[in-house]
Amino acid sequence: MSSSIRKAGLPIIILVVAAVGFVVLGSMRQAPEKKPVEQPVLLVEAEAFTATDVVFTVATQGNVVPKNQTVLTPQVSGRIVAISPVFVEGGFFEQGDVLLELESADFETDVKLAEAELARSQAALEEEIARGRVAEQEWRSVNNTVPPELGLRKPQLSREQANVKAAQAQLERAKRNLARTKITAPYAGMVVARNADIGQFVSAQTNLGEIYSTDVAEVRLPLTDSDLAFVNLDGGRTLPVELSAVVAGKPSAWQGEVVRSEGVLDQRSRVVYAVVEVNDPYLRNGQRNGLPLRFGQFVNAAISGKQADNIIVLPRHTLRLDGSVLAVTPEREIAIRNVEVVRADEEFVYISSGLQPTDKVAVSAVPNPYDGMPVRLSSDPVEPEPTKSEQDVEDSDDEIAKQGDA
Template sequence: MLAVLKKAGIPLIIVLIAIVVAAAMINMRQPPEKAEVEERAFLVNAIPVSSEDLQFVVKSQGTVQPKIQTVLSAQVSGRVTSVAEAFIEGGMFKKGDVLVQLEQADYNTDLKTAQAELARAQAALEEERARGKVAEEEWRSVKGSVAPELGLRKPQLAKELASVRAAEAQLERAQRNLERTTIRAPYDGLVRSKDIDLGQFVTVGKQLGVIYNTDVAEVRMPLSDNDLAYLQLPGTDGQSSPVELTATVAGKVVQWQGMLARDEGILDEQRRVIYAVAEVKDPYQRADNAQGVALKFGRFVQARISGNRGDDMIVLPRHVLRLDGTVLVVGEDRKLEIRDVVVQRADENSVYISAGLRSGEQVITSAVPNPYNGMALRLPGDEQDPAVEKDVEESKDTAIAKTERDA
């Protein structure tokens, strides 16, 4: 019995001793030391901002086209007897130059016939006037009273007068038809296409070619409703916005100056844009004092339209503006501020801020993950954080030790 008690009591004693020892160790345990966690200042890049008065620029593009283009057609029929050297694709001509000459023989004959008919009608008219005077004198001497209209041959006189007028009209038509055998240039321009040649017979209405006026070129540019808000479209006051056109010609960037002439007044149903038209004077530099590069029809150009003015605007890079319409600002004591701003306009490169920022403030341009108000910041010119310096030194020591091991 005693042996059994000994066997059962030994484990119980061991458990009691373990509990006593554990309690003593718990009482002797020292509380952990509290270490203050230093918040590292986040390194950012920032730019100082300043307000300025500026002029908005609207960008677009388009193809250069002539303001006036004409399809030359024959008003009379005939054989082509001569074609001007300039009447060829790309040929330049002046206003009044003869481009095509049709055969004139038949029209000269018609002109002479009309002249003869007019002379005959005029002679008949003079004869009838003389007969009327004789009839009036005879009536007075015989009857002694006022002669009637028929007695004075006035109806016959009116008939001959109408014949003269008809002959004059026939003569004018013959002269016009003769003049129409000579096709002259209606303006200074160039030949777009040529559809006839020497010896060819043309009929009335036959297309001879297509010509372009080189006095004024047009560029048709698509604009959105947002773009229109910053433009001064031509109106009754006569004011217009200048347009700068740019293209690469023979490997060089060339610019031309134009003016915004009008808008087409109709919204494109498919693209939801409205087209504005810019005009460029003397695109082919044909004036005597012209020295620039020709702006040829069909060339694709980029356009910069000078728009309305903006006062006290702050211009920032586009990426600085966050999706929620805020920007990050370096506040006092290098603390981050999330600032709401009013965006007046935005394009692919810049945003124009009209309110929410003050001149002299620094706006953060680098990426900041999970920003919050009061976040500690550090600029490249500031003294480096001691904790960061320690990490840098440890990194240097690790790199040196690794180099020695590799050696």
């Protein structure tokens, strides 16, 4: 009986002893050291800024067209007997060059006939003048009174004078028609289209071809209402313009001037067109630097507009949707500044006021910013981490302090 009791109570004794040991060991364990949780400070990229005077530029685009373009038509009829070698598509010519010649034999005959008619009229006039003098002498030999105009043959004299003027006019017309058998260039330019060939009979107003002037090129640039706030088209002075395009795989640039605006708001696109002129686009006047600005080419344009003083220019992404900018104060805290924006384009934002001189502008992303948010800058000095030996010394000091407390 007693042995069975001992066998049954042994496990209970073992459990009690284990529980007591566990309690004793747990009471001897030291509580873990409590350390304050350190919140990491956000690293921010920030840049200083300066206010400068800015000349605003307006970006637009357009096609290059000639200032003058002409459809060649003859003023007289005839057969084409000669064509200039430069009268081909793409050919260049100078002012006054003969591009085509028409058969002129009939017109030369007309000139001779007009010359003969003029000579006959002049002879008749001289004869009538002599008759008038004879009539006056005969009248005065018979009567002492003033002779009448009919007696002096003045009406006949006026008729012969009119005949002379008519003959002179016919001769001038015949000479003009003879000169018109040569189709000359009204300006220096290039041939765009040729619609006639040698031996072809043409009448007046026949389309012989089309030519462009090459002394000045024009570009029509559309400007929106917001663009007009930075470009003064009615100031009475020209505005410099830089035209650019990619030609033969390389970027090229040309200089021009806004000389006028068309002055009418387009009803469909709601824009005003400014006209830019570029002198000598095909480099025909001796200047060979750069590439020619060809007609029909599409170019980008940057118009130099109005000037503004004390403007801060920042990257476009620094402006938030609510019109504010994140600034970093000297205390390394975020400050949300409401700024006055003069203009904003795809690359930059132009600010006139709202930032403090001691501020720096945050150019990197700041999630969930608020006023007074602590930050650190990449330019701030970094505190050195403790070396291994220093860390061992600190651990030893902590262990000695713990033992003293125990």
